[in-house]
Amino acid sequence: MKVPALVLFSILASTAYDARADIYQVVSANGTITLTNIHRTDRKQVRVAREKPKLAKAPSRAAPSRKRPLKAPRYALIVAQAAFDYDLPTELLHAVIQTESNYDPSALSPKGAAGLMQLMPDTAKDLGVHDVFDPTANVRGGARYLKRMMTLFDNDLSLALAAYNAGPGAVFAYNRAIPPYPETQRYVPSVLGHYQRLQADAKRPR
Known part of the structure; x- marks a missing residue:
C-alpha cells in the first residue's frame, strides 16, 4: 500500500522527534498509517521501533573541582617562609625547585x-x-641567592634565572643577555612556564 507523501513526512518527523522512545504503528480503517510513542491497549498497535536501553555512565575522569583544597606540596611551609623573608613570590620559588630538583632534597647533579x-x-x-x-x-x-640575582639584574626575572643557573658572570659576559648555553636556554623557559602555571592556579577560586 502506498503511503501519501504528507503522511510519510509525518512518520519520519515523528520518528526523528523521539528516537529513544518505543514507536508503535497504528493503521486506521481508511488505511492511514500513524506512528506514535504512546502505547494504548484499546487499539491494535504494532511496535516498529524499540527504545535503546540507557547505558550506565562511565565513571568521570574529569579533574577534581578547583573548589576542593589542593594538596599542598611537602615543603610548602618552608617555601612560604623563605618567600616572605626574602620578598619573593612563593610560586616563583616553587617553580625553581620543581625545575631544579623536582622536590628531591637529596638531588645531586654531576x-x-x-x-x-x-x-x-x-x-x-x-x-x-x-x-x-x-x-x-x-x-x-636558594631564595637568598635568587633575591641577590634579582637585585643585581634590576628585577629582570629572565636574567636573574639565567644567572641562577649559569652564574652572573656568564650573563654579564653576553652583554646582560641569557647565555647561549643549551642548559640555560632550556632552564629559563622551564622555570617561567612553571611559574605562570602556579600563578594561574593560585588565582583560581577554591
Whole structure:
C-alpha cells in the first residue's frame, strides 16, 4: 500500500522527534498509517521501533573541582617562609625547585649542585649553608641567592634565572643577555612556564 507523501513526512518527523522512545504503528480503517510513542491497549498497535536501553555512565575522569583544597606540596611551609623573608613570590620559588630538583632534597647533579634548589658548593658556602641536603637551609639559601640575582639584574626575572643557573658572570659576559648555553636556554623557559602555571592556579577560586 502506498503511503501519501504528507503522511510519510509525518512518520519520519515523528520518528526523528523521539528516537529513544518505543514507536508503535497504528493503521486506521481508511488505511492511514500513524506512528506514535504512546502505547494504548484499546487499539491494535504494532511496535516498529524499540527504545535503546540507557547505558550506565562511565565513571568521570574529569579533574577534581578547583573548589576542593589542593594538596599542598611537602615543603610548602618552608617555601612560604623563605618567600616572605626574602620578598619573593612563593610560586616563583616553587617553580625553581620543581625545575631544579623536582622536590628531591637529596638531588645531586654531576657538577655538584645539591638539594632542593641545587646549590653549588661555593655558592652554598658563600650563603652560609652548612648542610645543602637540609630542606630548610637549602631553600632559604636558594631564595637568598635568587633575591641577590634579582637585585643585581634590576628585577629582570629572565636574567636573574639565567644567572641562577649559569652564574652572573656568564650573563654579564653576553652583554646582560641569557647565555647561549643549551642548559640555560632550556632552564629559563622551564622555570617561567612553571611559574605562570602556579600563578594561574593560585588565582583560581577554591
